[in-house]
Amino acid sequence: MTASVIGLSGSPKSASRSRALLELALAALERQGAGPSRLIDLARLPADALLGRREDREVADALQGVLDAGIVVVSTPIYRATYSGLLKVFFDLLPQDALARKVAIPIATGGGSAHLLAVDHGLRPLLASVGALVVSTGVYGTDAQFRAAVPDADLVERIERAALEAAFTTNIHTGSHRSSPSSTPEARRTGGCTPSITGSIRAAVLSTIWCSIG
């Protein structure tokens, strides 16, 4: 199955807080018009194949799903101050630059706030190591921010913001936010690939990056 958005859940648990945030992110992206999404529970994949001891159709399909997607959302519990080993073994199977020209959203939950920076010091470099452009808003939730498995409003708002950034960045890349080719001489010359001076500085910078590598 090909999906524009793929979500990878790195929690070994079936009732998972980080997975709950992942589901919210995928729903937010669909509302933003990012296209159909698919969620992969890495814990359901065969462990020996994840460890590279044998080939497996399900694992190959999950890896292909990542390669086919435009947006990759990754969620993980914090284990020993960083992302889960389950997420790591899956990423070890990805080809180099597997996430090049893709936008990624990092999501993590931890027992407390002590390992909040694991999103920036662990998850973000993991995604960047395979070429992803990671949105500036990372999502980190503590267990105390959940009531009966439902995240609080601050967490939901952060997910919405990350989803908006991912959808916007992807739109710049695919051209949905390009100015009309006939609107300005510069736009006609560049095929509409000109950074907007009315948008945020970050949007203009992102637009410039995408246009220069597109």
Ligand SMILES: Cc1cc2nc3c(=O)[nH]c(=O)nc-3n(C[C@H](O)[C@H](O)[C@H](O)COP(=O)(O)O)c2cc1C
């Ligand atoms: C083996 C293990 C190690 C953990 N290590 C940490 C840790 O270093 N820092 C932290 O904040 N929470 C730690 N936790 C707590 C989990 O990260 C936290 O409960 C998280 O929300 C679980 O996410 P999940 O429900 O998606 O599995 C650990 C939990 C387990 C089981």
